[in-house]
Structures are given as C-alpha cells and as structure tokens.
Amino acid sequence: MIANYGYKDGSGDFFISIDTDRCTGCRDCVNACPYGVLDVGPDENDPLSDDEVAFVTEDERKKIKYTCAPCKPTADRPPLPCTAACKEDAISHSW
Amino acid sequence: MTEKKELWRWTESRWTNPDIDWKGKLITSGVDVGSVSSQAVILADGELYAYSNMRTGSNSPDSAINAINWAMEETGLTLGDIAYTVGTGYGRVNVPFSQRAITEIACHARGGNHMYGPSVRTILDMGGQDCKAIHCDEKGKVTNFLMNDKCAAGTGRGMEVFADLLGVSINDVGDLSLDVDEEPPPVSSTCVVYAKTEATGLLREGWPTNKVLAAYCSAMAHRIITLLERIGVEKDFAITGGIAKNSGVVTRLEKEVGIPIMTTDYDTQIAGALGAALFAKALKEKGK
Numbered sequence: 011m012i013a014n015y016g017y018k019d020g021s022g023d024f025f026i027s028i029d030t031d032r033c034t035g036c037r038d039c040v041n042a043c044p045y046g047v048l049d050v051g052p053d054e055n056d057p058l059s060d061d062e063v064a065f066v067t068e069d070e071r072k073k074i075k076y077t078c079a080p081c082k083p084t085a086d087r088p089p090l091p092c093t094a095a096c097k098e099d100a101i102s103h104s105w
Numbered sequence: 106m107t108e109k110k111e112l113w114r115w116t117e118s119r120w121t122n123p124d125i126d127w128k129g130k131l132i133t134s135g136v137d138v139g140s141v142s143s144q145a146v147i148l149a150d151g152e153l154y155a156y157s158n159m160r161t162g163s164n165s166p167d168s169a170i171n172a173i174n175w176a177m178e179e180t181g182l183t184l185g186d187i188a189y190t191v192g193t194g195y196g197r198v199n200v201p202f203s204q205r206a207i208t209e210i211a212c213h214a215r216g217g218n219h220m221y222g223p224s225v226r227t228i229l230d231m232g233g234q235d236c237k238a239i240h241c242d243e244k245g246k247v248t249n250f251l252m253n254d255k256c257a258a259g260t261g262r263g264m265e266v267f268a269d270l271l272g273v274s275i276n277d278v279g280d281l282s283l284d285v286d287e288e289p290p291p292v293s294s295t296c297v298v299y300a301k302t303e304a305t306g307l308l309r310e311g312w313p314t315n316k317v318l319a320a321y322c323s324a325m326a327h328r329i330i331t332l333l334e335r336i337g338v339e340k341d342f343a344i345t346g347g348i349a350k351n352s353g354v355v356t357r358l359e360k361e362v363g364i365p366i367m368t369t370d371y372d373t374q375i376a377g378a379l380g381a382a383l384f385a386k387a388l389k390e391k392g393k
Contacts (some may be wrong), residue, residue, distance in 0.1 A: 020256070055208050056247065
C-alpha cells in the first residue's frame, strides 16, 4: 500500500508517502527524524494484517509543511534524514 | 417574523431489510461518526439488514448511540444482540459500545467494494468535511490512498454553505446546476468562505441562482481532480459520501476524468459504516 499522509491546501501539496509493502518496520526512519514525525505500529489502514509499518503520526499530519521545513533548507537540499535512513527506499516527500 | 426554512439540511433516513429475520444469525455492526453525518449499519450474517443515517451532534458518543438506536428501531434488536461493533470515521474512538476502531480509509474501501462490486479500483469519498481518494484491490484492500482534511474545498459542508446562501434545497443543488445553457467559468477561490463571497458578487452582478451553482459545482469538481491526480484514477471508478448524490458535481467530475462513474442502489453515505460492519464480521470470525 502507498500511504499518503499530509494535505493539500491553498499553498501547495504536502504529502509524505510510505510504501508499506517495502517497509519492514525497522524504525530507522523513526530514529532518524529529529522532530518525531514518524512512528511504527500496526497498519491502521489494513486492520486484518499483523505487520507493523511506519506512518506519519496523527499529531503531525496536518502540519508537516512546517515540521519538516528545517530539513528542507531552500539554499541547499541535503538528503532528508528519513528518506536517507530508509534502506528499503519506502519513504518519499511530495515537496 | 417567520422562521427561515433550513434548506441546506439534508434528509435523515433509516431502512430495514424486510426479507431478513435476524434471529439465529451473526449480527455485526459498523458505526461511522463523521464530522457532519453519522451512520450505523447492521449486518445479519454479512447481509445488509438495517441502517440509519443522521446528522452528527456536538457529542460523538451520543451521536454513535443515537445512530445505532435508530438503526435498531422496529427490528427488536438490542445492543446485547450485536456480536461485534467497529467504530470508524472522525469520531471512531468515541463509539462507546464498539470493540475496535478502524480508519475510514480502510472502511470506505471495504464498503465501496461491497456496494459497487469487486471491479471497483478507485473510490473517491466526498464526505462532510474531508475528501479521500482510495485505490483498492478486488477484495477491497487499500493499495494507495490520500486524504485531505485540511481544506474544505470539495466537501459536503461547502455545499451546505452554498445551498444556504442561495436558498436552494441541498437535494436540488445538483440538478439545478446542470440546468444552464452554457457552462460558466468556475468560481476561482479555493476556500469555501471566499468562494461564498465570490458567489455573492456574482449574484450582485445579476447571475441567476442555477448559474452560480454551476460555477460552484464546477469549481468543486476541479479541486477534486487535482487531488485525484496525485494517485491517478483507475477503472472502475466510484464515489461514496454525500456528494455522490449531487449530480452537478458527479456529472462534471465524470466529464473531466473521462471515466464513467459507477452507480449503486445503496445509500452512498453508508459506505464507511458498511465497511466497518464487514470488518466487524471478519474480526469476530477471526476471534480478534
């Protein structure tokens, strides 16, 4: 499953996409994110599955534009800590 | 002074399947407490037995209880007869008699799959205060989803605002908006509040009501297309939620997407609760 967490508003599209088929639930992204945007737990959109996967926390879903901003300086675009940490290449950002 | 009739209020409803005797059957239920409407669906051995569809009040637990009580009315059922209940929707953690809460994304996919059949691949839920675009497989399992609950463009609440402004019954908005000789340009504001301001301006310029409605329904369809573009639209394509009943938005969406939108005999507002009740059955049988 491709889980797109985030929102679209008048200022643009802000989605973090997690490929739950690739995600192993290893928590590398959780440890890499300096702002607690990600967590690992049961897949809430696949209630009959027992696998644990990464997701964007409920508290952050409506403000990732701001929470993720420090990792996205405009002058220089270093790799994002979350996407760089993911060995499975399961995380991507839309902006 | 006479009281102004609240035309924006949609009709609440309930239904019982007269062909089913629930006694001796596995009764499961799903309760979808949304931001605008709440539904309760009761299944007997996985078959749709009864449902209710009503407005959500300020208190989620009360709304959930009212919905299930209304669904059980005339059936002879009591809460004790229901083997398993799943809560879903915005207020899903506030369904006091539920055994489990499941996201509305998962429930809409499952419910949509049941309502429209296994060929449905894209489900667009246009709810009261959010919009969800969901891809699912033939079993109704989510394969891709996107939700937008931070912008009111493309929501039922936005449509209520317009019905209220123009003094048109919410049930007539769609058909009236299609009754125009030429499609007007859509209102340009993304925000419902400013779209309303813009519509007021159009009325001042002398636009007739149906033309203003056309401009708004068309704007809503446009907004949704940009959301759908992110995950793409695969055949078969179905819409759930209250806006699925608005022919003005549905017809315009169909035209822009270029894929026919499926129709159903089910009430499109019960998709989430129906999915929840189906999950309740599956979870009960799995002993979870």
